[in-house]
Amino acid sequence: xxxxxxxxxxxxxxxxxxxxxxxxxxxxxxxxxxxxxxxxxxxxxxxxxxxxxxxxxxxxxxxxxxxxxxxxxxxxxxxxxxxxxxxxxxxxxxxxxxxxxxxxxxxxxxxxxxxxxxxxxxxxxxxxxxxxxxxxxxxxxxxxxxxxxxxxxxxxxxxxxxxxxxxxxxxxxxxxxxxxxxxxxxxxxxxxxxxxxxxxxxxxxxxxxx
Amino acid sequence: xxxxxxxxxxxxxxxxxxxxxxxxxxxxxxxxxxxxxxxxxxxxxxxxxxxxxxxxxxxxxxxxxxxxxxxxxxxxxxxxxxxxxxxxxxxxxxxxxxxxxxxxxxxxxxxxxxxxxxxxxxxxxxxxxxxxxxxxxxxxxxxxxxxxxxxxxxxxxxxxxxxxxxxxxxxxxxxxxxxxxxxxxxxxxxxxxxxxxxxxxxxxxxxxxx
Amino acid sequence: xxxxxxxxxxxxxxxxxxxxxxxxxxxxxxxxxxxxxxxxxxxxxxxxxxxxxxxxxxxxxxxxxxxxxxxxxxxxxxxxxxxxxxxxxxxxxxxxxxxxxxxxxxxxxxxxxxxxxxxxxxxxxxxxxxxxxxxxxxxxxxxxxxxxxxxxxxxxxxxxxxxxxxxxxxxxxxxxxxxxxxxxxxxxxxxxxxxxxxxxxxxxxxxxxx
Amino acid sequence: xxxxxxxxxxxxxxxxxxxxxxxxxxxxxxxxxxxxxxxxxxxxxxxxxxxxxxxxxxxxxxxxxxxxxxxxxxxxxxxxxxxxxxxxxxxxxxxxxxxxxxxxxxxxxxxxxxxxxxxxxxxxxxxxxxxxxxxxxxxxxxxxxxxxxxxxxxxxxxxxxxxxxxxxxxxxxxxxxxxxxxxxxxxxxxxxxxxxxxxxxxxxxxxxxx
DNA sequence: CATGAATGAGGGTTCATTCAT
DNA sequence: AATGAATGAACCCTCATTCAT
Numbered sequence: 001x002x003x004x005x006x007x008x009x010x011x012x013x014x015x016x017x018x019x020x021x022x023x024x025x026x027x028x029x030x031x032x033x034x035x036x037x038x039x040x041x042x043x044x045x046x047x048x049x050x051x052x053x054x055x056x057x058x059x060x061x062x063x064x065x066x067x068x069x070x071x072x073x074x075x076x077x078x079x080x081x082x083x084x085x086x087x088x089x090x091x092x093x094x095x096x097x098x099x100x101x102x103x104x105x106x107x108x109x110x111x112x113x114x115x116x117x118x119x120x121x122x123x124x125x126x127x128x129x130x131x132x133x134x135x136x137x138x139x140x141x142x143x144x145x146x147x148x149x150x151x152x153x154x155x156x157x158x159x160x161x162x163x164x165x166x167x168x169x170x171x172x173x174x175x176x177x178x179x180x181x182x183x184x185x186x187x188x189x190x191x192x193x194x195x196x197x198x199x200x201x202x203x204x205x206x207x208x209x210x
Numbered sequence: 211x212x213x214x215x216x217x218x219x220x221x222x223x224x225x226x227x228x229x230x231x232x233x234x235x236x237x238x239x240x241x242x243x244x245x246x247x248x249x250x251x252x253x254x255x256x257x258x259x260x261x262x263x264x265x266x267x268x269x270x271x272x273x274x275x276x277x278x279x280x281x282x283x284x285x286x287x288x289x290x291x292x293x294x295x296x297x298x299x300x301x302x303x304x305x306x307x308x309x310x311x312x313x314x315x316x317x318x319x320x321x322x323x324x325x326x327x328x329x330x331x332x333x334x335x336x337x338x339x340x341x342x343x344x345x346x347x348x349x350x351x352x353x354x355x356x357x358x359x360x361x362x363x364x365x366x367x368x369x370x371x372x373x374x375x376x377x378x379x380x381x382x383x384x385x386x387x388x389x390x391x392x393x394x395x396x397x398x399x400x401x402x403x404x405x406x407x408x409x410x411x412x413x414x415x416x417x418x419x420x
Numbered sequence: 421x422x423x424x425x426x427x428x429x430x431x432x433x434x435x436x437x438x439x440x441x442x443x444x445x446x447x448x449x450x451x452x453x454x455x456x457x458x459x460x461x462x463x464x465x466x467x468x469x470x471x472x473x474x475x476x477x478x479x480x481x482x483x484x485x486x487x488x489x490x491x492x493x494x495x496x497x498x499x500x501x502x503x504x505x506x507x508x509x510x511x512x513x514x515x516x517x518x519x520x521x522x523x524x525x526x527x528x529x530x531x532x533x534x535x536x537x538x539x540x541x542x543x544x545x546x547x548x549x550x551x552x553x554x555x556x557x558x559x560x561x562x563x564x565x566x567x568x569x570x571x572x573x574x575x576x577x578x579x580x581x582x583x584x585x586x587x588x589x590x591x592x593x594x595x596x597x598x599x600x601x602x603x604x605x606x607x608x609x610x611x612x613x614x615x616x617x618x619x620x621x622x623x624x625x626x627x628x629x630x
Numbered sequence: 631x632x633x634x635x636x637x638x639x640x641x642x643x644x645x646x647x648x649x650x651x652x653x654x655x656x657x658x659x660x661x662x663x664x665x666x667x668x669x670x671x672x673x674x675x676x677x678x679x680x681x682x683x684x685x686x687x688x689x690x691x692x693x694x695x696x697x698x699x700x701x702x703x704x705x706x707x708x709x710x711x712x713x714x715x716x717x718x719x720x721x722x723x724x725x726x727x728x729x730x731x732x733x734x735x736x737x738x739x740x741x742x743x744x745x746x747x748x749x750x751x752x753x754x755x756x757x758x759x760x761x762x763x764x765x766x767x768x769x770x771x772x773x774x775x776x777x778x779x780x781x782x783x784x785x786x787x788x789x790x791x792x793x794x795x796x797x798x799x800x801x802x803x804x805x806x807x808x809x810x811x812x813x814x815x816x817x818x819x820x821x822x823x824x825x826x827x828x829x830x831x832x833x834x835x836x837x838x839x840x
Numbered sequence: 841c842a843t844g845a846a847t848g849a850g851g852g853t854t855c856a857t858t859c860a861t
Numbered sequence: 862a863a864t865g866a867a868t869g870a871a872c873c874c875t876c877a878t879t880c881a882t
Contacts, residue, residue, distance in 0.1 A: 011866065030326045032242030036852060046868050048854080057852065111388055112322040116240045119387035131392050153416075159393075160409040167381030168374055174384065177329035178321055182341050183369075199370040206363075206417035221841070246877060256843055258879085267877065431845065450746045452662030456873060466847050471874065531808055532742040536660045539807035551812045573836075579813075580829040584798055591797030594804065597749035598741055602761050603789075619790040626783070627836035641862070666856060676864050678858085687856065 015053045017043040022054075022064050027106030030113045031061050062121040065114055068107045069131045075100060076134040086146030090208065091201045093138060098169030098197050102188070108174045136162050152208045161204075168200040225263045227253040232264075232274050237316030240323045241271050272331040275324060278317045279341045285310060286344040296356030300418065301411045303349060308379030308407050312398070318384045346372050362418040371414075378410040435473045437463040442474075443484050447526030450533045451481050482541040485534060488527045489551045495520060496554040506566030510628065511621045513558060518589030518617050522608070528594045556582050572628040581624075588620040645683045647673040652684075652694050657736030660743045661691050692751040695744060698737045699761045705730060706764040716776030720838065721831045723768060728799030728827050732818070738804045766792050782838040791834075798830040 007015060021042035025034045036057055040047040054060040079096055081089035101108060114122055122128070139162050146152030172179060176187045186192065231252035235244045246267055250257040264270040289306055291299035311318060324332055335341070349372050356362030382389060386397045396402065427435060441462035445454045456477055460467040474480040499516055501509035521528060534542055542548070559582050566572030592599060596607045606612065651672035655664045666687055670677040684690040709726055711719035731738060744752055755761070769792050776782030802809060806817045816822065 008865070014866080030240065030242060030323075032240060033326075047852090048869085049867065051853065052866085109326055111385055112326055113240075115385050115387045116243070116319055116322055116326075117387075119391045122388055122391050128392060157405070157409060160405065163382055163389075163406075164378055164409065164413055167377045170385075171377030171380055172373055175321055175325050175380075177325045177327075178332055179373075181329045181332050182338060195367070195370065196373075199367060199374065203374055203413065203417045206419065207413045209416070209419065218841085224841085259842070261878070262841090428844070434845080450660065450662060450743075452660060453746075468848085468875080469846065472845085477873070529746055531805055532746055533660075535805050535807045536663070536739060536742055536746075537807075539811045542808055542811050548812060577825070577829060580825065583802055583809075583826075584829065584833055587797045587801030588794055590805075591800055592793055595741055595745050595800075597745045597747075598752055599793075601749045601752050602758060615787070615790065616793075619787060619794065623794055623833065623837045626839065627833045629836065629839065638862085644862085679863065681857070682862090
């Protein structure tokens with residue numbers, strides 16, 4: 001993913017520290033709200049290094065965003081559901097997605113912000129295909145198996161279902177602060193997550209019944 | 211809702227123009243990205259008036275946010291599904307929500323931003339109950355009717371279902387820019403909306419089958 | 421020369437103070453060496469006003485440069501030599517130019533700098549013709565008169581002579597610091613100026629003899 | 631001129647490459663505009679070497695400036711006009727100076743800049759006499775010969791004439807960008823140079839007629 | 841009620857210079 | 862002799878906010 005020349009271990013470490021700090025700062029305060037000084041301070045690095053490694057603030061933003069996509073993709077690629085019965089496999093996919101999202105609210109925050117900016121940065125990304133989720137492929141396989149075995153309905157559009165599955169996990173995380181304020185409950189608690197997960201699985205499997 | 215003294219018609223008009231301009235500017239650029247100068251210019255008003263009517267920028271933000279919630283609430287209150295058969299009523303609720311969200315991306319953008327800020331402003335709102343969606347009540351009624359008539363399953367948590375219904379419409383709007391970039395399609399087209407609406411209704415009704 | 425809306429007296433005064441301060445600062449330290457903070461401080465104005473009235477630093481530079489040209493042009497336009505005998509008229513032109521240059525070393529300094537930048541700013545000026553020196557016209561007239569009366573040689577290229585006359589006054593001012601260092605004398609003293617002026621007039625008139 | 635210990639051939643080569651690169655960069659962008667990184671990069675050298683060999687940026691500037699003076703001095707020393715008739719000798723001097731200046735616009739650019747800085751660096755030079763132009767001596771000799779032979783007028787101040795001769799060549803080069811912009815012609819073309827040279831020679835010889 | 845002018849704090853970015861290897 | 866990494870001080874510019882009229 002990097003066309004840049006290989007960095008010395010020391011430089012690579014500094015670069016990574018900046019990247020991590022930027023992820024935290026950006027997720028917490030957004031692109032405009034994040035402070036370059038603060039990122040450098042969090043990283044224990046000099047501001048100049050930030051510019052040396054990443055260019056301007058917005059370039060750093062894009063790098064962070066791509067890294068967040070890459071991290072999710074990586075976990076998804078290790079997800080093996082081919083050996084499970086269709087219903088169980090489907091449940092795994094739904095639960096995985098929901099849990100990943102809950103575990104990575106910073107990913108959701110970054111997406112939120114990038115959409116506020118009309119994906120202006122992502123559009124300039126040189127590597128959009130790498131953002132495509134392996135989950136869609138997994139989903140297609142499971143759907144096909146389930147339909148072939150007569151366990152799932154046959155009129156399902158895989159892309160729509162993919163969007164719905166992601167939506168079920170994403171929404172409550174993306175809006176956890178406003179929702180929590182309005183409903184007066186903490187949607188991030190383990191109990192709440194378990195309830196949400198069970199419900200999401202139920203919805204998808206219930207829908208898929210032939 | 212307003213404790214302020216009544217404004218002269220001219221003043222009220224200026225106030226409203228500022229509010230509209232702020233909504234547009236905030237939705238387009240976020241809280242941090244929005245410019246007070248730009249809002250005043252769009253409103254054809256003097257900056258000083260903005261401060262006179264709304265206090266600081268963040269107070270204006272909160273006012274705009276509350277107005278967006280109020281607008282949705284108002285439409286929801288006019289939604290009458292009590293006379294429809296349960297399945298049809300449910301379909302109406304799902305479709306309404308999805309369409310409203312699609313018609314009001316600025317509402318989604320505001321929510322996005324407010325969650326980036328951990329709902330810091332909303333929490334200071336003096337009128338949180340007004341944010342509560344009438345949809346939840348409608349949903350409860352329909353669910354109860356459907357279950358009583360044996361058309362819907364009985365183990366449904368209304369709050370969870372509410373969240374899911376909103377999620378199904380919200381997600382693709384909130385992330386329409388990143389999703390469009392990745393999938394290379396325009397999720398905002400009428401055709402795409404129709405497909406999404408049909409799918410969302412199918413999912414909910416499919417899930418609700420006893 | 422100004423297409424901008426008319427400024428209030430107070431604003432115009434502030435604008436002018438900034439312009440004067442900028443002229444001094446730019447002449448003393450060059451474009452890159454000048455400090456925006458310093459200009460604002462010298463002008464007793466807020467930095468923001470500088471940007472409000474002139475745009476960026478480089479725009480201010482161009483405005484200052486154009487003002488310097490305009491100032492010289494204005495003095496040249498008041499120069500009336502039509503009633504003098506040719507030789508006297510020519511001497512007046514040469515002396516005027518030399519003295520103006522000596523009285524306005526900041527003009528020379530600005531030109532120096534602009535040439536270091538390959539006239540990048542001047543080229544973007546919307547009003548290049550206004551930079552053209554009225555002196556050239558005066559010179560043509562005097563040359564023609566002198567030639568007609570048999571007092572001047574007839575093979576003179578007016579543009580070349582114009583360049584030479586300006587050169588004779590310009591060079592010692594433009595390079596007064598390096599020349600003074602090398603020759604160990606002060607080229608800016610009144611005595612030195614008088615000697616230079618007499619010499620320059622002699623050179624031109626001597627050359628023009630038929 | 632160099633009091634430093636003799637450098638190894640490799641080190642001397644690096645030093646020279648840095649000096650050449652600095653000359654180009656300084657001439658193109660001025661002292662403040664030149665970038666140390668860029669000089670090192672152009673020289674294919676490490677920045678540290680630059681500091682090791684030349685001290686700070688301003689010291690490098692002075693070294694470059696002295697080198698530019700030295701280069702001109704060297705060519706002037708090889709100029710032999712003692713064997714030519716006075717008028718021809720004088721023409722040679724005028725033409726040589728004009729052509730040298732035209733061939734070395736970087737020398738003029740450096741002088742421009744140094745005068746913007748009020749010759750602050752040159753004044754610290756340890757070797758000011760080396761800057762003194764051999765041309766002045768040549769000029770004195772020719773003037774004396776011409777006067778003795780009754781070919782030149784006798785009231786000529788050699789220093790003033792020296793300044794004028796240099797001025798005639800220097801001005802159009804120093805201000806070639808602004809002049810070209812205003813007059814809309816390229817003063818650097820060979821045709822323009824030839825015209826300028828012929829005119830300058832004419833002016834000087836015309837003036838010198840008894 | 842409305843306006844134009846002004847302010848000061850701080851944001852992103854750049855640069856000459858030095859350290860550690 | 863040479864290098865890559867790091868530093869901190871500024872510098873240009875922007876913005877929310879207030880004053881004077």
